[in-house]
Amino acid sequence: MMKPDKLSLIGMRILQLRKEKGLSLRELARRSNLSAGLISKIENYRTIPSLPVLLTIADSLEVDVAVLVKNMNGSHQLPYLLVREGTGQIEPRTDSKGLIYKYLLSQNLTNFNLRVNEVIINAYTHRKPISTDALELIHVLEGQVTYGLKGENVTLLKGDTLYFDGIVPHSVINETDLPARLFKVYLIRSTE
Numbered sequence: 022m023m024k025p026d027k028l029s030l031i032g033m034r035i036l037q038l039r040k041e042k043g044l045s046l047r048e049l050a051r052r053s054n055l056s057a058g059l060i061s062k063i064e065n066y067r068t069i070p071s072l073p074v075l076l077t078i079a080d081s082l083e084v085d086v087a088v089l090v091k092n093m094n095g096s097h098q099l100p101y102l103l104v105r106e107g108t109g110q111i112e113p114r115t116d117s118k119g120l121i122y123k124y125l126l127s128q129n130l131t132n133f134n135l136r137v138n139e140v141i142i143n144a145y146t147h148r149k150p151i152s153t154d155a156l157e158l159i160h161v162l163e164g165q166v167t168y169g170l171k172g173e174n175v176t177l178l179k180g181d182t183l184y185f186d187g188i189v190p191h192s193v194i195n196e197t198d199l200p201a202r203l204f205k206v207y208l209i210r211s212t213e
Contacts, residue, residue, distance in 0.1 A: 031075070034089050036064040036115070038082045053081035065114045066122075067187075068154040069134050069211050109139060119146030120193065136207040142166050142195040153187035155207040164201030167194040 039049050046064075050057040055077060062068040063078075070078065079086040109123035121141040127134060136155075142164070150169060159168070160182045167176045169192035170185060177183055185191065187207070195201050 031070065031089055032064045032066045033113075035060070035078055035082070036113075038084060038088070039064075042082060044082075049078070049081055053077045061116055062153065065116050066112060066136070067116075067151075067209070069209055071211065112138075116151055117148050117193075119143045119195075120148060132211050134207075134209040134211070136209055138205045138207075140203040140205050142193060142201040142203070144195060144198050144200055146193070146195045148193040150190035150192040152190045153207065153209070155187040155209040157183075157185055157187045157208075158206040159183045160204040162202040162204055164195070164199055165197055166201040166203065167196070168192065169194065 039046070044052075046057045046060055049055075050060055053060070055074065059068070059074070060078070063070050063074075075089060076086055079089055109125045112122045112124050114120065114122055119142065121143070123139040123141075125137040125139060127136040139162075159177070161177045161179050163179055165176065165178050167174050168183060168185075169175075170189055174194075175183060
């Protein structure tokens with residue numbers, strides 16, 4: 022099994038600590054003076070927190086920032102990364118009910134984090150519009166899915182590819198009785 026990337030680990034740790042302390046998303050937002058939307062994006066791997074934001078969240082959770090970033094300096098020994106079928110890791114996402122995200126790989130780039138997922142959209146799923154701090158590329162592997170972008174519904178079939186700026190709120194709809202499977206690439210912008 023692959024180890025989660027740094028972005029996932031930070032999001033997972035913030036979510037875990039928030040729940041352990043019995044804090045709602047809104048309560049952590051109130052304590053940190055950050056928006057609940059930003060915290061949700063961090064917990065759901067949709068943005069990379071800046072150092073000041075990370076410090077603010079750590080203070081609000083009453084933990085040292087080291088707790089949030091512990092053991093994140095692992096290095097990759099080979100000059101390539103191979104992800105075998107069935108070896109990705111399922112990521113919990115609280116803002117995308119009916120969608121299953123399987124982490125495949127990520128790479129930190131200057132001002133961006135490359136992130137690749139396989140996403141399954143269950144039958145009869147409708148996710149409300151959300152936004153990400155990322156450029157998104159989607160390729161449909163199986164099934165049919167509709168993305169709502171700026172008031173327009175774009176229906177994608179097997180083999181179709183869609184590229185857009187995730188800052189635009191976008192919904193995901195699968196109105197069929199079969200799941201859809203996507204290959205999804207994010208270029209997540211660093212936050213200031």
